[in-house]
Amino acid sequence: MKSVFVETGNVTAFRRAVLTVEDVQRGQPGIVVAWGQAGRGKTFTARNSYTERGGVFLSAWEGMTQAAFLGRLCKETTGANTTPRSAHACKVRIIETLEKRRDQGQTVTIYMDEADRLHFGRIEDLRDIHEATGAAVVLIGEEELIGLLSERRRIWRAIRSAKPGFSWTDIAQVSRVSYTHTRKYGQWLLDEAFVERHGRKGATYLFRATLRAKDTVETPYPPQDVTDPFEVERNAACRLVRSFMERDPYQPAVRGKIIDNCRAILARFEKEEQEQ
Numbered sequence: 160m161k162s163v164f165v166e167t168g169n170v171t172a173f174r175r176a177v178l179t180v181e182d183v184q185r186g187q188p189g190i191v192v193a194w195g196q197a198g199r200g201k202t203f204t205a206r207n208s209y210t211e212r213g214g215v216f217l218s219a220w221e222g223m224t225q226a227a228f229l230g231r232l233c234k235e236t237t238g239a240n241t242t243p244r245s246a247h248a249c250k251v252r253i254i255e256t257l258e259k260r261r262d263q264g265q266t267v268t269i270y271m272d273e274a275d276r277l278h279f280g281r282i283e284d285l286r287d288i289h290e291a292t293g294a295a296v297v298l299i300g301e302e303e304l305i306g307l308l309s310e311r312r313r314i315w316r317a318i319r320s321a322k323p324g325f326s327w328t329d330i331a332q333v334s335r336v337s338y339t340h341t342r343k344y345g346q347w348l349l350d351e352a353f354v355e356r357h358g359r360k361g362a363t364y365l366f367r368a369t370l371r372a373k374d375t376v377e378t379p380y381p382p383q384d385v386t387d388p389f390e391v392e393r394n395a396a397c398r399l400v401r402s403f404m405e406r407d408p409y410q411p412a413v414r415g416k417i418i419d420n421c422r423a424i425l426a427r428f429e430k431e432e433q434e435q
Contacts, residue, residue, distance in 0.1 A: 179230055193297065194304045217271040226246045230243075232253060237252060254291045254292055259405075279310060323365075324367065328363075348379070
C-alpha cells in the first residue's frame with residue numbers, strides 16, 4: 160500500500176513557521192520549536208519538509224557529548240565521510256559550509272529531531288551556528304523540550320521572586336531544574352553580582368538577589384566557553400579570506416561581510432591597545 164501524506168492544520172502551521180524563519184528577505188532567520196506527545200507525526204512532518212525544501216536533518220542520541228554531536232552534524236552538513244577531530248573545528252567547518260550554501264542560494268535550515276534528548280549545551284551550540292550563519296533551526300521533540308529550553312529562565316524567575324536566604328536546593332525545587340544545573344548557573348550569577356551570599360544554614364550557604372537582579376527582567380546568559388582566545392578573530396579571518404578568494408567583493412552583500420569581519424578583527428586589538 161502506498162503511503163499518503165495528509166496535509167492537516169498542524170502540518171500547514173509547521174510549514175508556515177519554517178517558511179517564515181527561512182525568509183531572509185522579509186523577516187529574520189530564527190528558531191522554530193515543534194513539540195508534543197510521541198506518535199503525533201512531528202518527525203514525519205519535519206522529514207517531509209526537509210525532503211521538499213532541503214537543508215540538514217539530524218536525530219539526537221541520548222547523552223551525546225559536544226564532540227559527538229558536532230561531529231555528526233558536520234558529517235550531515237558537509238556530506239564528507241571524515242570530519243575534524245575537535246568540536247571547535249567541526250563547528251567552524253559547519254559554519255563555513257552553511258555560509259557557502261547560503262551565498263549560493265541553497266536552503267540551510269537545520270532540522271534537529273529528538274531535541275528533547277540533547278543536553279542544554281548542545282542547544283547552545285545550535286544557537287551559535289544560527290547566530291553565525293543566519294541558518295534557521297527547527298527543534299522537534301516531546302513535551303520535555305519546552306522545559307529544556309526554558310531552564311535558565313525558570314531559575315532566573317525563581318531567584319528574582321525568592322525571599323532573601325534561599326539555597327540552590329530551594330531554587331532547584333521551585334524551578335523544577337536539576338540541582339547540578341541550578342548550582343552551575345547560580346555560581347555564574349554570583350560571580351556576576353546578580354546574587355550575593357546571605358548567611359549560612361549549617362554548612363549550606365544562603366543567597367539573596369541583588370539590586371542588579373531586581374533591575375534585570377530579561378534572563379542573563381553566561382558566555383560560551385572559549386578554548387581558543389582568538390576563536391572569534393580566526394573565524395572572522397577565515398571568512399574574510401573566503402570572501403576575497405571565492406566571492407565577488409564588488410557585490411554589496413559580500414562587501415558588507417568583508418567590512419563586518421575586518422571590524423571584528425580590529426575591535427579585538429584596539430581594545431587591547433586601550434587597556435595597556
